[in-house]
Amino acid sequence: MNRKFILKRFLEIIPGGISWGLIITLVFLAIFKPVACAVFIIIFDFYWIIRTVYLTLLLALAHHRLSRQKNKDWLRLCQDKIFSRRWDRLYQLVIFPVYNEGPEVLRPSLKALAASHYPKDKIIVVLTFEQRNPGAKENALKLESEFAGAFFTQMSTFHPDGLPNEARTKGANATWGAKFAREFLDNRGIHYEDVIISCFDADTCVEKEYFGCLSYNFLVSDKPHQSSYQPMPVYNNNIWQAPGFARIVEISGSFCQMIESMRLEKFVTFSSHSMSFKTLVDIDYWPVNMISDDSVIYWKAFLFYNGDYRVVPLYITVSMDVAYARNIFKTMGVQYRQKRRWAWGVENFPFVVSGFLSRKHIPWFIKIRRSFHLLESHVTWAVWAVILVLIGPLPLFFGGAFFNQMAIGYNLPKITGMLVNFTLFTSLVWIVLSRSILPPRPKTVSWFKNIVMLIEWFSVPFVILILGSTPAIDAQTRLLLGRYMEFNPTQKGIKCYNVKNGDFPENVK
Amino acid sequence: MPAILEKGPAADKYGPLTARAFQRLRTGLFYLSVAVFCAGLPFILSFALGYKFNLHTFKFTKTGIIFIKTQPEGVSIYFNNKLLNDKTPASIQELLPGSYNIRLELKNHYPWRADVEVEEGKVSRVDKVILFPLRPDLQQLNQKKISVFRAYPQQRAIYYLDKDEALVYKSDLNGENFQDIASLPENFPEITGWEVSPDQAKLFLFGAHQIAVAYLDSSDVYAYSDSPIILDYPRRKICKVFWHSDSYHLVVVTNKDIEVIEARPQASGVRLVRLNPGEVSVFYDGSEDMLYFTDPQRDADNLIYNNLYKMEISPNLYNFRADHAGGLNE
Numbered sequence: 042m043n044r045k046f047i048l049k050r051f052l053e054i055i056p057g058g059i060s061w062g063l064i065i066t067l068v069f070l071a072i073f074k075p076v077a078c079a080v081f082i083i084i085f086d087f088y089w090i091i092r093t094v095y096l097t098l099l100l101a102l103a104h105h106r107l108s109r110q111k112n113k114d115w116l117r118l119c120q121d122k123i124f125s126r127r128w129d130r131l132y133q134l135v136i137f138p139v140y141n142e143g144p145e146v147l148r149p150s151l152k153a154l155a156a157s158h159y160p161k162d163k164i165i166v167v168l169t170f171e172q173r174n175p176g177a178k179e180n181a182l183k184l185e186s187e188f189a190g191a192f193f194t195q196m197s198t199f200h201p202d203g204l205p206n207e208a209r210t211k212g213a214n215a216t217w218g219a220k221f222a223r224e225f226l227d228n229r230g231i232h233y234e235d236v237i238i239s240c241f242d243a244d245t246c247v248e249k250e251y252f253g254c255l256s257y258n259f260l261v262s263d264k265p266h267q268s269s270y271q272p273m274p275v276y277n278n279n280i281w282q283a284p285g286f287a288r289i290v291e292i293s294g295s296f297c298q299m300i301e302s303m304r305l306e307k308f309v310t311f312s313s314h315s316m317s318f319k320t321l322v323d324i325d326y327w328p329v330n331m332i333s334d335d336s337v338i339y340w341k342a343f344l345f346y347n348g349d350y351r352v353v354p355l356y357i358t359v360s361m362d363v364a365y366a367r368n369i370f371k372t373m374g375v376q377y378r379q380k381r382r383w384a385w386g387v388e389n390f391p392f393v394v395s396g397f398l399s400r401k402h403i404p405w406f407i408k409i410r411r412s413f414h415l416l417e418s419h420v421t422w423a424v425w426a427v428i429l430v431l432i433g434p435l436p437l438f439f440g441g442a443f444f445n446q447m448a449i450g451y452n453l454p455k456i457t458g459m460l461v462n463f464t465l466f467t468s469l470v471w472i473v474l475s476r477s478i479l480p481p482r483p484k485t486v487s488w489f490k491n492i493v494m495l496i497e498w499f500s501v502p503f504v505i506l507i508l509g510s511t512p513a514i515d516a517q518t519r520l521l522l523g524r525y526m527e528f529n530p531t532q533k534g535i536k537c538y539n540v541k542n543g544d545f546p547e548n549v550k
Numbered sequence: 551m552p553a554i555l556e557k558g559p560a561a562d563k564y565g566p567l568t569a570r571a572f573q574r575l576r577t578g579l580f581y582l583s584v585a586v587f588c589a590g591l592p593f594i595l596s597f598a599l600g601y602k603f604n605l606h607t608f609k610f611t612k613t614g615i616i617f618i619k620t621q622p623e624g625v626s627i628y629f630n631n632k633l634l635n636d637k638t639p640a641s642i643q644e645l646l647p648g649s650y651n652i653r654l655e656l657k658n659h660y661p662w663r664a665d666v667e668v669e670e671g672k673v674s675r676v677d678k679v680i681l682f683p684l685r686p687d688l689q690q691l692n693q694k695k696i697s698v699f700r701a702y703p704q705q706r707a708i709y710y711l712d713k714d715e716a717l718v719y720k721s722d723l724n725g726e727n728f729q730d731i732a733s734l735p736e737n738f739p740e741i742t743g744w745e746v747s748p749d750q751a752k753l754f755l756f757g758a759h760q761i762a763v764a765y766l767d768s769s770d771v772y773a774y775s776d777s778p779i780i781l782d783y784p785r786r787k788i789c790k791v792f793w794h795s796d797s798y799h800l801v802v803v804t805n806k807d808i809e810v811i812e813a814r815p816q817a818s819g820v821r822l823v824r825l826n827p828g829e830v831s832v833f834y835d836g837s838e839d840m841l842y843f844t845d846p847q848r849d850a851d852n853l854i855y856n857n858l859y860k861m862e863i864s865p866n867l868y869n870f871r872a873d874h875a876g877g878l879n880e
């Protein structure tokens with residue numbers, strides 16, 4: 042075993058080791074030293090109250106920015122004479138890596154592109170299908186004929202299976218599509234620095250002003266090529282049809298992303314995002330053997346530019362599908378696998394830290410801070426619900442009569458109750474804000490669903506434990522044991538056409 | 551705290567709060583949160599661990615808690631003769647170690663008082679207090695003169711005997727539907743014990759040498775007559791009688807033996823056990839038809855010891871024969 046491998050394995054063990062170490066230590070403390078465990082839990086409870094209030098305030102601020110920038114005429118701002126010469130040269134390259142999604146998933150996404158408030162002769166669309174998918178060619182032909190003439194060009198390419206050093210990941214497919222597009226740009230003589238590439242999930246529907254907003258932020262940026270551009274992902278495509286707990290999980294996911302957009306020093310690309318094509322080529326595209334390609338691409342650029350790289354939040358939404366299946370148990374499984382795949386982003390930690398160790402030009406302060414943020418966020422993700430929901434009551438359970446007659450034994454449930462009340466208060470803010478990002482209720486959905494959607498927020502403690510901590514612990518344990526995950530795309534395709542954008546043209550030809 | 555800010559003209563297009571202002575606001579919120587955490591944690595922890603901060607000495611003193619819970623709730627609490635605002639259930643926190651007088655008062659109830667010791671860092675629980683009403687809620691149930699009664703909550707019935715009039719009455723648990731349901735044998739010697747059968751169709755009463763069985767329900771298939779059946783034990787003294795679970799057999803414990811007898815006229819008993827002379831104590835488990843009894847036995851050291859025996863009467867009841875019945879000393 043060489044030193045590189047040992048370092049890699051050591052770094053892979055750290056997140057899971059810390060998470061499991063915390064959980065096991067607290068369980069042992071609850072059994073043998075209940076007072077010490079109770080003290081830790083009270084400190085953690087108080088920390089969590091403060092953190093929840095702080096994050097809820099950030100969410101409100103992010104929501105405020107989102108609502109202020111809604112329906113803004115970004116295109117007009119781009120056409121301002123300050124930028125007009127640069128803007129005239131800009132092209133939007135949109136890549137849809139397609140795993141096995143059919144036209145029913147891709148069609149609304151392409152319709153949303155076609156309906157966007159942006160010159161269509163500046164939009165290049167690349168659908169990159171997996172060659173191993175038997176229906177790929179047929180789907181490509183169908184979509185090409187449906188959307189012929191809707192964009193500057195719409196191309197399809199087929200990613201061969203089993204290329205050297207590649208795993209079956211979305212990143213490998215997206216990289217294939219980007220290289221394919223590069224040939225097209227070379228042939229047309231379009232400069233890479235004049236192209237903004239957006240890598241979208243197959244079900245991503247953009248808002249009408251998305252490309253205007255993206256272009257504007259690109260044009261006003263001091264270092265446009267040293268920035269990624271992250272819209273706010275919402276899961277509105279089928280949110281009214283999705284089961285309650287899946288809806289809660291996805292809304293919470295959107296909110297977490299909005300909160301992160303306010304913490305720029307931690308902000309990392311997630312899911313559908315955009316960046317300079319020049320940068321993408323410079324950093325050698327997305328990773329072709331890692332699952333969390335959406336965040337690794339940011340870290341690749343961060344390392345390439347020696348830490349001088351950032352994510353610019355776009356306060357405009359892109360809408361995707363809530364992942365759900367035909368019954369509640371299958372939906373639970375689909376959601377669990379999706380969240381585990383997201384939590385597999387913990388693989389970034391060894392990638393980033395080993396990258397930091399080989400880069401001398403990045404200041405140590407930044408290296409330590411970013412590594413700590415990355416580690417802390419994944420460990421917190423894995424353990425916080427376990428501590429609050431499962432370990433919290435353990436000192437009372439194991440402490441016996443001696444612990445229960447102590448002041449701390451008496452006060453522990455009271456302080457935990459205070460936490461629950463605070464959580465309810467912040468939940469109220471989340472409920473109110475969630476209503477404002479929902480699309481209008483489809484006529485086919487009963488009015489009663491509004492009530493159901495309020496009540497389902499009471500399932501949050503159960504949901505956060507099952508679909509919050511558990512998938513994260515699962516992912517970290519796999520990394521700890523060296524049992525690497527394979528790319529497992531989320532089952533989608535149950536789609537309610539039009540949602541936010543509503544008015545897709547029926548015939549885009 | 552980080553200072554990665556969005557720059558350029560875009561920052562001025564966001565309205566009243568620019569991107570830079572948002573980040574400044576966020577930074578302020580962050581530091582405010584840290585300050586609240588750092589300032590609040592010592593107080594939360596000291597409260598949890600039972601410490602009290604003394605504003606005069608600027609020191610933490612370890613205290614205790616009294617927790618009070620009563621039945622009924624909502625009782626006024628007098629703490630060292632001072633009325634507190636809280637009513638039960640309640641806790642009195644941050645008490646220095648020592649003894650405190652607690653008095654609990656509720657209108658129309660007997661008050662409760664006690665001195666409660668408080669230890670540092672501990673909870674003194676006063677949580678088993680019942681305040682009893684001054685005037686208990688009394689209700690007379692019998693509507694006729696009675697001598698004795700027996701209540702059967704599971705059957706929701708009360709049976710009464712009037713020994714003078716030799717009558718049996720029955721009512722529900724609230725005294726409703728009070729009615730006479732049977733006659734007792736007249737001139738029955740002193741009643742030592744009585745019991746209603748599990749099916750509530752019969753009643754036995756016994757004296758020193760006689761058992762009488764009265765039929766309460768004329769629809770019972772074994773109802774032989776309106777007048778009670780008399781079973782005589784002239785040479786033995788009846789100690790205890792039990793109903794078998796079939797409501798037809800009686801288990802009779804005398805000073806000499808244990809026998810089973812049918813509750814019908816001219817029935818003869820089956821002796822199950824012959825007992826040694828001495829005092830016998832018995833318990834009958836009607837749900838399992840199991841009899842527990844004591845019998846004195848002479849041991850190898852020639853001393854007499856009382857032993858406890860268990861005898862199942864249920865499954866082999868109808869196989870009993872007189873010749874099987876043997877004494878424990880045989």
